[in-house]
Amino acid sequence: MKHRPILFTALALTAVLSGPATTATAAPSPSAEAPKDQADPASADKAGLRIVKTDPEGQAAPGAAFQLLDSAGKTLAEGKTGSDGTLAFSDLAPGVVRLKETSSGSPLLGTVPDQDVVVAPGEPKLLAITDPYKSAGLTVKVTDKATGKGLPGAIVNIAPKDAKDDKGAFTLTTGPDGTAKAPLPVGKKNGSTYTATETKAPDGYRLETTPVEITAKPGAETTVALTNTATAKPTEEPTGKPTAKPTGDPTTQPTPTTSSSTSTGEPTGTPSSSSSPDIGTATSTPTATGAKPEGSLAHTGADSTNGWLLATGGLLLAAGGGAIYAARRRKNNESETGTGQHRRTDDN
Numbered sequence: 001m002k003h004r005p006i007l008f009t010a011l012a013l014t015a016v017l018s019g020p021a022t023t024a025t026a027a028p029s030p031s032a033e034a035p036k037d038q039a040d041p042a043s044a045d046k047a048g049l050r051i052v053k054t055d056p057e058g059q060a061a062p063g064a065a066f067q068l069l070d071s072a073g074k075t076l077a078e079g080k081t082g083s084d085g086t087l088a089f090s091d092l093a094p095g096v097v098r099l100k101e102t103s104s105g106s107p108l109l110g111t112v113p114d115q116d117v118v119v120a121p122g123e124p125k126l127l128a129i130t131d132p133y134k135s136a137g138l139t140v141k142v143t144d145k146a147t148g149k150g151l152p153g154a155i156v157n158i159a160p161k162d163a164k165d166d167k168g169a170f171t172l173t174t175g176p177d178g179t180a181k182a183p184l185p186v187g188k189k190n191g192s193t194y195t196a197t198e199t200k201a202p203d204g205y206r207l208e209t210t211p212v213e214i215t216a217k218p219g220a221e222t223t224v225a226l227t228n229t230a231t232a233k234p235t236e237e238p239t240g241k242p243t244a245k246p247t248g249d250p251t252t253q254p255t256p257t258t259s260s261s262t263s264t265g266e267p268t269g270t271p272s273s274s275s276s277p278d279i280g281t282a283t284s285t286p287t288a289t290g291a292k293p294e295g296s297l298a299h300t301g302a303d304s305t306n307g308w309l310l311a312t313g314g315l316l317l318a319a320g321g322g323a324i325y326a327a328r329r330r331k332n333n334e335s336e337t338g339t340g341q342h343r344r345t346d347d348n
Helices: 004-025 034-044 277-282 302-347
Strands: 047-054 065-069 075-080 086-092 095-103 115-119 125-130 136-144 155-160 170-173 179-184 192-200 212-216 221-228
Touching: 047 095, 047 115, 065 086, 075 086, 115 125, 136 155, 136 192, 136 212, 155 179, 170 179, 192 221, 212 221
Parallel strands: 047 125, 136 221
Antiparallel strands: 047 086, 065 075, 065 095, 095 115, 136 179, 155 170, 155 192, 192 212
């Protein structure tokens, strides 16, 4: 009888230990709701992308079309920005996707290059995109001012107006038809201003240094016209250039001749010893003893000739005077001799 309480205690302990095992077997009931509980973690693993599109001046740009591509180039999603310039993609697998802009939605705006974007689970990734304004088309034309013919070889510098350190500047060289073309970046909807300045003129032309302003508007064509004036070139040597000594110089030196062949104005005859006193008086020296013969030139030998003539004339005068003196004395002697004989005759 004393062993019965011990047996009862053992049976009660066995019943308590067996109770928790039944509860554990009931665990399958919560496991039946596992698919619903597993759906939430699956959606949390999805990624998203939100695009905000603007123009260069910060204004919303609606109507832009984008595509999301996988690594194989397959389209994962696509869409267009709304009136506020935004576009949202959701339910994307985490990883790297390629974003491609297929249209800017505006005739003034260009598109951005393709880019890779990393998307991750959680909040959608925010991506800001600014489309540039379309470049303007620039044509530079250099022509002859007189004929309008295109001139090749002209170098023109294109620079943004008021730019510092020549930032954004470049040069163009005209081709055979006198033109050169290039795109001009535009930063404003109303257009950007540039200057065109010729830095090298075509061969044979004067440089035109006056700058020309250009207003480049998005997507518009603009033309800059520059003209050059040909430099004057002499076609022949100047006609006034002397080829020899001046024609006024004497070609030959005058040579002294006899008194009869010298210039006019000198006596042509020479008195002889038998000349009468009247003739001897007529051969006096010319009244202008220092006068040069008509038509003579300075420093050509004429002075020495005149001196020679004067010397000759002096000798002639001396000879004539001596002849006259001798004739008169002979006459006087004859007269005196005749008178004396007559007197002696009378005395006899």
